[in-house]
Amino acid sequence: MTRHLWTATALAALLTALPAAAQELRIGLSDDADILDPAQSRTFVGRIVYAGLCDKLVDVDADVNFVPMLATDWSWSEDGLQLVMNLREGVVFHDGTPFDAAAVVANIERSMTLPESRRKSELSSVAGIEATGPMQVTFTLTAPDASLLAQLSDRAGMMVSPTAAEAAGADFGQNPVCSGPFKFVERIQQDRIVLEKFEDYYDADRINIQRVTYRPIPDTTVRLANLRSGELDIVERIAATDVASVRDDPNLQMQEAVGLGYMGIYANIANGERAQTPMGQDARVRQAFSLAIDREALNQVVFEGTARAGNQPFPPTSPWYNEDLPVPARDVEAARALLAEAGQDRVAVEIQHANTPVVTQMMQVIQAMVAEAGFDVSLRATEFATLLSEQTAGNFQLSRSDWSGRPDPDGNLHQFVTCEGGINDPKYCNPEVDRLLNEARALNDPAARKEKYDEAGVILNQDLPVIYLGHQTYIFALDQAVQGFTAFPDGMIRLQDVTLAE
Known part of the structure; x- marks a missing residue:
């Protein structure tokens, strides 16, 4: 009897403790997220998972200010060519490996050298990194890079266990070990x-x-x-x-x-055989497609007025937005004239998009809008991770995808539209755009940087490797x-x- 009473009592105590435990x-x-390796991944939802799994050197607060995380403080050299970071003590990775300067060096070098890494362009200004103390690292840059802190507040700054990363190589994402x-x-x-x-x-x-x-x-x-x-x-x-x-x-x-980001349609310009279309080969066709879209109507019909119409990588509320390039009004006649100038009557084009109801609705509305200007659109819905894989492989003509945005303007542009950009799936390449964006990276004065982004924006507004649609809440x-x-x-x-x- 005593035994049964003890068991019941113990069981009751256990059940009481279970909800909290x-x-x-x-x-x-x-x-669904793609591969769970910060060096290789690119999905927005993957970053949501990382918020619980992988701490970064730097974070942002609710006002998009940079704040300490695994780095407790940092300072720039006077010439902007060195960034010194002091690191948080008492941190270990999930496998017990200590977090220290050597671990940070290993992480940054992995992101810069792993063949599968998508972080290379984000860290392209880094000439090298060294441990200048047990809990201090120094980045040496090839040129001043005002965007580096923003990169280190995202996947390029996420720290994984060097022990696990070395053992797993490119397969690290199957069993990620972070801090x-x-x-x-x-x-x-x-x-x-x-x-x-x-x-x-x-x-x-x-x-x-x-x-x-x-x-x-x-x-x-x-x-x-x-x-x-x-x-x-x-x-x-x-x-x-x-x-x-x-x-x-x-x-x-x-x-x-x-x-902080945008909704956009990426045009395959030079990524394999599927770029050989009027849409991929003639900017006038892309301009006509863009002019046939009523962006404010998309906001009202699809997003109940909660989004913002947009035609740039920055929302109209952003200090980086170029007010000299306002959101264009829909102009079907001008779109038809551009098609005629390009020697086209009607243009058939396939657009791949994520198989979510909101995106599907948006694409159906766009399909109807552009039809009036001479575009015969077929839609191909796919799971989002597959969509990104198809973009990388060049298996698309147009691809509808969102970018979640970054606190620094460089993060919304450089990797997408520079010739060697890490996620430049259209394979767009314009040396003048590269020059302007690289120069903007090297400037710490916001006004001087904005001039460069404005100049690049004028070119991109003509070339349209990305047709921007708006900005979500x-x-x-x-x-x-x-x-x-x-x-x-x-x-x-x-x-x-x-x-x-x-």
């Missing part, structure tokens, strides 16, 4: 990514969640239904058409922040039990101080 946060993502608040548990493609709290995290007291599960659910309606049914706790990027119903739901809460819906979450302009889901009420 096994507290799980379930996050609905609009896509963030959560460590990797498992991944099932198209189903879930699971992380659990890293007890040796240097700031573990701010981490109240024991387990995080990220679920890719491209359909916004299904994603929101899962939140309402209690299967999810947070969903990112809800459809604008659902904003009113979320606000009116007493069981839900909503947060939003204007994004990041809208999050949350269960009322989620407390402590703050929406940031970069769209990331930071889990410090987040709790789940009973």
Whole structure:
């Protein structure tokens, strides 16, 4: 009898303790992440996962100011050719490898030399990095680079275990080992990514969640239904058409922040055989396509007025926006005239796009708009990671894709439109654009930098390797039990101080 009473008592105590010990946060993502290696990945949702998995040297705050993370402070030399960073002590990677200057050197060199790395162009100004103390590194640059801090606040600055990276090579993403608040548990493609709290995290007291599960659910309606049914706790990027119903739901809460990036259509200009089309070979055809789009109507019809119409890599609210290149009004007659000038009557073109309801709706609206100007558009919907793979391979004519944006203007341009840009999938190359963007990188004076971006923008507005459509607001819906979450302009889901009420 005593034994049974003890067992029941112990069981009751165990059950009482379980909710706190096994507290799980379930996050609905609009896509599945690509490879979980900061050196190789490129998806927006991958960066959301990294916010829990991989700490960076530098972070940004809610006002998009650079703030310390794994680097506690930094300073530039007077000539702008050296950046000295002091590092946080007491940090270890998930496999127990210590975080120190040698680890930072190994990470930066990996991003610069790994054949599969997509960070090379982001770090192209770095001539070298060395440990100038056990907890200090010094970057030496080939030329002043005002964008470097911004790069180190993103994937180029994410620190992975040198031990694990050396052992795994290009396969590191199958079992990523970082130094963030959560460590990797498992991944099932198209189903879930699971992380659990890293007890040796240097700031573990701010981490109240024991387990995080990220679920890719491209359909916004299904994603929101899962939140309402209690299967999810947070969903990112809800459809604008659902904003009113979320606000009116007493069981839900909503947060939003204007994004730093853009929505765009990439044109295959020189990336393989599929570039050999009127759209790829003649800028006048791309200009006609752009003029046939009513961007403000897209905002109203697809986004219920929550987005901003745009024609540049920076939103109209940005200090980097060129007011001398305003969003063009739709002009079907001018579009037809440009096609005629290019020797075209009607142009057939295929556009690939992500298979999400919002993007699909947007593309159907664009399909109807441009048809009036002489474009016969066929749409090819695909899963987002596949879309990016197809872009890289050149298996596209036009490709509709978003860029989440960066706090420094260089991050919205350089890697996309310079001749050797790391994610220049159109393979666009204009030496004058390269010159202007490289010179802008070397300037610390914002006014002088803006002049260079404005000049480059005029050229890009003519060449149109990317046809910009507008700028989204990041809208999050949350269960009322989620407390402590703050929406940031970069769209990331930071889990410090987040709790789940009973």
